[in-house]
Amino acid sequence: MDDAHTKNEAESLAIQMKDSKFLVSLVFWHDLLSQVNFVSKELQRDTMDISAGISSFEKLCNWLKTYREKGFQEVLIGANELAEDLDVTPVFQTKRLRKRKKQFEYESADEAFSDPEEAYRVQCFNHVLDKALQSLGPRFEQSQKHASLFGFLCEFKNLPKDTIRKSAANLELALTDVKLVQENEQVSTVKSLDINGYMLCEELEALKPILPSDCRNPLQILQFLAYNNRSTAFPNLFIAIQIFLTIPVTVASGERSFSKLNLIKTYLRSTMQEDRLRSLAIMSIECEVMKSLTLGNILKDFAEQMVRKIKF
Structure with missing residues (x-):
């Protein structure tokens, strides 16, 4: 009895796996998850910083937008090739549209799709990609804020002094800790500064002519300052880069280790x-x-x- 039930279930699954809609979904999810998995592994690298992480995130978003506009035809081509290998006719089966009960009189009736491929593209393909784009935004809002604060440390070679001074002042304000101290029944505010914005700007201007051309990211700049014993000559820059590099892009790598x-x-x-x-x-x-x-x-x-x- 069990063998017959298992056989029938296996045959029904085999028939469903040869369905054209299943093959299209297989190719679609393979393309989507491959891109997401690649970016996920990139973000979990030990040498990944926020600026590079934001760049990978933006590339993924741009790929999703382009794939939504032009990728469906490529998915159909891949599904047809897979159907030929399985000796299956790649034809979408037309299904009867189920009418949804109206809750209010002013609701419009469901619009029927005459083409099942178009129905799949609108109801599944576009819907999944739209949800993916909507869910990616909130996950990287905090990282984007950090990148906007520390991003000038990666591009200061090509920035004018006024822009660097303004960005350094914003970073000084972000890294300022204000505490309330009560002494003799009087409350006063005490500011604790991690860096000095004005001096950071001057240090970056002084570093431009002596920084090697191969130092392009914050980690290489930090190594250049540390290995050449110049951390004391550029103290504000040394501290700012250390804070920037210790901000985690993701926590998956650490969780996996522990x-x-x-x-x-x-x-x-x-x-x-x-x-x-x-x-x-x-x-x-x-x-x-x-x-x-x-x-x-x-x-x-x-x-x-x-x-x-x-x-x-």
Whole structure:
């Protein structure tokens, strides 16, 4: 009985998978999720900063807008090629339109689509892309605000001094912490400044002629100042770039690293000691370093250290 039920269910699924609408949806979701997955991995890189993250986000939004206007025909072509490989006729099945009950008299009747492909494009293809564009905006509002504040640090070489001075003043205001202090029944305000906007502008102007041409992003500028012992000569710029680079674009990379501990403990339970747990956690978190190591060399070093030589 179970085998017959499973067989019927598998046959019905096979028939549905050969449906033209399913093939079109398969190609459509593959294109969409591939682009989203690529940008997601880009944002989770350790060297990713907000300016580069905003650039990747804008490219994804532009791709979605272009794909919404011109991508449906490409999806149909890909679905037709897939249907030929499966020996299936790529034809949309026409379905009867279900009438929606009116709640009010002034509501208009549902407009029927004579072409099922056009109905799919309007009701599914465009609808999904519109929702994707609407959901991406609020996720990056805070990052866009940070990029507007710190963005001049990436482009100061090509900016006039007046623009740099104005941007530095806005950054100084954003990084100012105002506290209320009560002394002798009097309340006063105390400002704590992380940077000085005027001095930051002067430091950027002084850095322009000596900064190498290959230093194009904030990380390279920070490394140039640190490796050449010039952090004390440009203190405000050094602090501003450090704050800029420590603002996370996403938290997925950090969450994935910390979740390794639970995975290791679940797999090995409580059969190991603390030293082994700590070592496995470090190996799991630093997996990129582990991939670059050669197992044969490690085993050779281990054998040389653990070998017991007996003198006769």
